[in-house]
Amino acid sequence: MKDKATEMLEGIADYLKDNALRLATAESCTAGLVVSELARIPGSGGCLDCGLAVYSPESKNRYLNVSFETIDQHGLTSEPVALEMAMGAIDRNDANIALSNTGVAGPASGDDDTPVGTVCFAWAVRRRDKTLTYTETRHFDGDRNEVRLAAAHYALQQLPRYHRKAMDES
Template sequence: MELLKRITDYLIDNELRLATAESCTAGLIFSELARVPGSGQNIDCGLGVYSPQSKNRYLGVSYDTIERYGLTSEAVSGEMASGALDNNDADVALANTGIAGPNPGDDGTPIGTVCFAWAFRHNGDHHLYCETRRFDGERNQVRLSAAHYALERLPHYHRLCLESGAKTDKA
């Protein structure tokens, strides 16, 4: 609960409004954060988007991207985060897609592989950061670990966004 409170405070202190686009975690990021009293003032929405069709329909993820890189890819998670940021009233969007189990992906992607993306809107610019991690455990342990990891990394990527913006402002 300490992580969730810390992230809620971070969102409030930095006046950030959050949207999530979740495949692997199926809304768990949104749900976990909502456990904190007062978090609702900085949460815009949480989207659970499992199928390629829902990723395309709600977030604008290209079928070409899915075909070229696979559903579990940073390219797909990046388009998910960008779509969530662009289609909602948010300053930051978290997205993920992955394989929680019990079986590996159709393309052989190992269980526990999760691709994340953090998208920020700052000073009129769009900043996107992606990474892939692998988590151990059974299905729901992978989902919870992935949800907490996405939240835990939000301040790190937000600071990179701010630093990038500061360098741009000085140029």
């Protein structure tokens, strides 16, 4: 018998395959866990382009073109930073859907006193010559690894929702 997480991951992998989607991730607080979780599912590699683990402001800038000005103005744990991460992931890779996250998994609060468990997400969906984007901030309870896993699963669970929304809007 499969556990609920495996069933959820299989459903996401099937959705990506059924819709010919190639995913790129830009992960800060989950450090590659989104891709790792999805890769548990046999055959999911066909819908993965890449997973980038980008912790430092310098790596966010170098690999994803996140502006230092955005980081300085909004902080590392912010929807504007998550949005630039998702845009960098979709623009700089061979993907038509991307997700990103940046947050504080713990054990201590962020540099700007952002509470432990706060995670900002962004999703980017490429539709023809247009990219639609969505952002959210959520709070997760638990220790460091519980926050990371909950955030990774949440990001994946929202992919179909935001893909469908982008298809309806374009």
